[in-house]
Amino acid sequence: MSKLAEAIRDLEDELALQIVEEEIAQGRNPLDIVAEANEGLVMVGDLFGEETYYLGELMFSVEIMESIMNKLTPLLESSGEGQGNKGKVVIGTVHGDIHDVGKNIVISLLRSSGFEVIDLGIDVSTGDFVDAVRDIDTKVLGLSALLNTTYPEMKNVIDALEEAGVRDQVKVIIGGTICTEAVREFTGADAFATQTMAGVEFCNEVYS
Ligand code: B12
Structure with missing residues (x-):
């Protein structure tokens, strides 16, 4: 240690x-x-x-x-590679969850890698995520959740994107210690990340 x-x-x-x-x-x-x-x-x-x-x-x-x-x-x-010119990423912690230390680290890394990050904050409602995807010209939505009780919220957000007809506009990556392949599958997300750099690598791929 x-x-x-x-x-x-x-x-x-x-x-x-x-x-x-x-x-x-x-x-x-x-x-x-x-x-x-x-x-x-x-x-x-x-x-x-x-x-x-x-x-x-x-x-x-x-x-x-x-x-x-x-x-x-x-x-x-x-140490960044540019000022937000790689593309926009929207990110937030889902409703009912106030954990943001990991989300904020991911945001710093994305910014240092040249992405413009729109941080919706913590305890973000499903409606606010949907509005952001509709209003912001982004290809990536990042959802953070650390509680067993809040990971179903990630599915709610993705279902709401479908219902609003905007699911195809974005790739969704979920993050937080509870995230596994099984959680990704349950929520309908495109990817999950529990490691510091995985989110950045995913955004690089989407915008490449
Ligand atoms: C700090 C902390 C808190 C702080 C949060 C402060 C803050 N501003 O974030 C406080 C004290 C407020 C808190 C409160 C609670 N907490 Co808490 N908390 C933690 C703790 C110790 C550390 C979390 C953390 O910051 N880790 C460090 C960061 C860097 O790691 P990370 O969050 O996993 O993020 C990394 C990756 O997961 C990933 N990532 C994260 N988000 C995203 C998003 C995207 C898009 C991507 C790509 C990647 C990504 O990248 C990050 C960088 O590597 C964990 C323990 C643990 N083992 O996780 C418990 C823990 C998460 N908390 C827990 C609990 C139970 C609670 C409370 C319910 C306690 C209570 N009884 O009130 C409340 C819930 C409040 C709420 N409604 O959200 C439990 C959850 C159990 C569970 N699985 O459901 C844990 C696991 C502790 C435990 N062992 O019991 N907590």
């Missing part, structure tokens, strides 16, 4: 930020730093799952992650 993951797991905020600064100074790839931090958050989630940590600890781990992302986002976005 990396020192950064360990520091996040132990909620050692100052130590975690110090490690990040050292890693940046050493010229480490910001994506590798994100991956290490991600590992720490997953461990916090496991401790929460086994009731060693409670909601307060979970929230604090997010504050640590947000401080880390404040340092890494400018590096991720400045």
